[in-house]
Amino acid sequence: MTTDTLTRPTPAPTRSPYRVTTSRVLRSEWHKLWTLRSTWITLITAAALVLAVGITMGSTYDGDDSEIDTVVFVLFGTQLSQICLAVLGILVTAGEYANGMIRASLTAVPRRGPVLWSKAAVFTTVAFTLSLVTNVVTFLVAQLWLAGTDKELSLTDSGVLGALAGSAAAITLLSLIALALGALLRSVPGGIGAFVGAVLVLPEVIGTLPLDAVDTVVKYFPAQASSSLGSITPVDDTVSAGTGLLTLILWAAALLIAASALLKRRDV
Amino acid sequence: MIRAHGLTKRYGGKNPKTAVDDLSFEVRPGTVTGFLGPNGAGKSTTMRMLLGLDAPTAGRCTIGGRAYAAHTAPLTEVGALLEARSIHPGRSAYHHLMALAHTHGFPRSRVEDVLATTGLSDVAGRRVKGFSLGMGQRLGIAAALLGEPSTLILDEPVNGLDPEGVLWIRNLLKAQAAEGRTVLVSSHLMSEMAVTADHLIIIGRGRLLADTTVERFVRDSGSGSVKVVSPAAARLTELLAGPAVTITSDAPGTLDIRGTDAEHIGTTAAAHSIPLFELTPQSVSLEQAFMDLTHDSVEYGTPLEGAAA
Numbered sequence: 001m002t003t004d005t006l007t008r009p010t011p012a013p014t015r016s017p018y019r020v021t022t023s024r025v026l027r028s029e030w031h032k033l034w035t036l037r038s039t040w041i042t043l044i045t046a047a048a049l050v051l052a053v054g055i056t057m058g059s060t061y062d063g064d065d066s067e068i069d070t071v072v073f074v075l076f077g078t079q080l081s082q083i084c085l086a087v088l089g090i091l092v093t094a095g096e097y098a099n100g101m102i103r104a105s106l107t108a109v110p111r112r113g114p115v116l117w118s119k120a121a122v123f124t125t126v127a128f129t130l131s132l133v134t135n136v137v138t139f140l141v142a143q144l145w146l147a148g149t150d151k152e153l154s155l156t157d158s159g160v161l162g163a164l165a166g167s168a169a170a171i172t173l174l175s176l177i178a179l180a181l182g183a184l185l186r187s188v189p190g191g192i193g194a195f196v197g198a199v200l201v202l203p204e205v206i207g208t209l210p211l212d213a214v215d216t217v218v219k220y221f222p223a224q225a226s227s228s229l230g231s232i233t234p235v236d237d238t239v240s241a242g243t244g245l246l247t248l249i250l251w252a253a254a255l256l257i258a259a260s261a262l263l264k265r266r267d268v
Numbered sequence: 269m270i271r272a273h274g275l276t277k278r279y280g281g282k283n284p285k286t287a288v289d290d291l292s293f294e295v296r297p298g299t300v301t302g303f304l305g306p307n308g309a310g311k312s313t314t315m316r317m318l319l320g321l322d323a324p325t326a327g328r329c330t331i332g333g334r335a336y337a338a339h340t341a342p343l344t345e346v347g348a349l350l351e352a353r354s355i356h357p358g359r360s361a362y363h364h365l366m367a368l369a370h371t372h373g374f375p376r377s378r379v380e381d382v383l384a385t386t387g388l389s390d391v392a393g394r395r396v397k398g399f400s401l402g403m404g405q406r407l408g409i410a411a412a413l414l415g416e417p418s419t420l421i422l423d424e425p426v427n428g429l430d431p432e433g434v435l436w437i438r439n440l441l442k443a444q445a446a447e448g449r450t451v452l453v454s455s456h457l458m459s460e461m462a463v464t465a466d467h468l469i470i471i472g473r474g475r476l477l478a479d480t481t482v483e484r485f486v487r488d489s490g491s492g493s494v495k496v497v498s499p500a501a502a503r504l505t506e507l508l509a510g511p512a513v514t515i516t517s518d519a520p521g522t523l524d525i526r527g528t529d530a531e532h533i534g535t536t537a538a539a540h541s542i543p544l545f546e547l548t549p550q551s552v553s554l555e556q557a558f559m560d561l562t563h564d565s566v567e568y569g570t571p572l573e574g575a576a577a
Contacts, residue, residue, distance in 0.1 A: 100353050267321065
């Protein structure tokens with residue numbers, strides 16, 4: 001060994017200040033998310049779509065849709081932002097397999113699990129914060145036109161904040177499910193296909209079967225369970241907001257646990 | 269120090285393909301060890317197993333005495349460059365390295381240091397998408413050096429590099445080894461390893477063919493024949509004849525002698541006043557020796573004895 005600055009004396013592992021910790025992996029994933037253009041593009045697009053649709057709905061309201069829940073009405077755009085955020089979730093996990101970045105990530109963090117959980121945590125924080133802010137802003141902006149109609153409401157009215165936050169939670173958890181699907185399938189097109197097919201389309205198809213049992217089961221599918229979350233008043237034929245939130249959390253947790261187990265077992 | 273013991277990797281269920289077959293070797297610090305084999309010999313698979321990316325079907329491997337995944341700060345223990353690019357093309361070189369640095373708590377100055385070492389400081393802010401193959405390799409090396417690791421594992425680092433880049437990597441590897449690090453570098457080019465490596469581990473079809481030094485590999489696998497040109501070739505043939513010696517002649521007055529050395533031939537000729545016009549030891553090229561060794565393994569799938577004891 002020389003005294004060159006490049007050479008450290010072989011230290012006892014515990015003496016080195018450098019060590020992989022959960023907070024450091026979180027920081028790394030936070031850094032990774034924000035240093036890609038695709039993140040900014042999908043997030044800005046998601047927010048812009050909700051706001052634009054909300055303004056359109058508010059400014060063109062003529063009283064015809066009076067039976068529709070006001071929060072659901074101004075947040076119709078979330079159906080579009082949902083796709084953006086689901087795609088971002090899939091990019092966060094499956095995207096690393098497309099270019100091999102996953103090998104660098106797992107070489108740096110060979111325990112592997114923390115990489116997936118950190119991705120999920122960072123994504124959840126960003127998606128929920130963005131959705132909540134977007135929902136509140138969109139609601140307030142739409143109210144500029146809705147004042148004086150039967151859809152005039154303020155943030156402090158009963159159930160409004162809950163529905164705005166519920167909508168953000170639903171979008172976030174559904175996108176987290178997409179993130180987990182991306183981790184399970186390790187392919188961006190595969191993840192998008194699985195999310196659209198299994199989460200958005202399949203339950204609609206199954207739901208047409210004339211069986212009561214099927215109707216009950218379909219209520220607990222992720223997209224269906226989220227129905228009442230973004231609404232001030234409960235939506236007919238769906239589970240309650242509380243049950244829906246719990247159902248979505250269980251779906252996301254189950255898929256993430258499965259993805260984590262496979263991540264640790266599979267070759268990269 | 270890298271140790272592999274009985275390392276085996278099989279793919280596929282019913283009709284498994286064996287990529288690495290009962291491979292055992294050690295890589296010592298302070299020297300550059302070349303990991304050689306034809307394409308498909310199992311070099312990359314072995315390296316992925318060393319890094320814990322692929323799980324061995326059987327056997328085990330350790331770096332610095334532990335399995336790779338057991339290190340609390342793996343990047344300070346092992347720096348790796350994998351053959352396939354492991355970089356998101358949409359991120360800049362700086363941010364790629366910073367993302368890796370964050371996992372271990374390395375300061376920003378470390379990232380700037382390795383960018384300078386690899387000559388990437390000027391392009392650090394550019395997205396990797398626009399990088400040439402050589403710049404991509406340099407970025408991969410920068411990532412490997414990030415934690416000032418005591419072991420370097422580099423898979424085909426000179427692939428696609430221009431001569432200047434090849435020379436740069438060669439000098440870098442030698443310098444790293446001279447500082448006491450363990451350096452394992454794979455290649456399918458014997459000529460490159462001959463000038464870079466001190467030690468050789470040669471595999472074919474996933475099995476160990478040779479674990480030896482470059483010098484000994486040349487000596488042991490070289491033909492060791494001596495070319496002699498003499499007007500008294502016939503007389504010399506008689507004098508040198510012996511059970512271990514074979515002498516062939518391609519042209520009148522020209523002999524190709526095996527089983528003895530130039531010193532003995534010269535002394536014998538002088539003792540009998542035989543004039544010699546030429547006395548040339550013929551060393552087989554490294555590339556040829558390597559091809560001879562691996563050709564057999566590829567064609568018949570039978571391992572040769574290691575050239576080293």
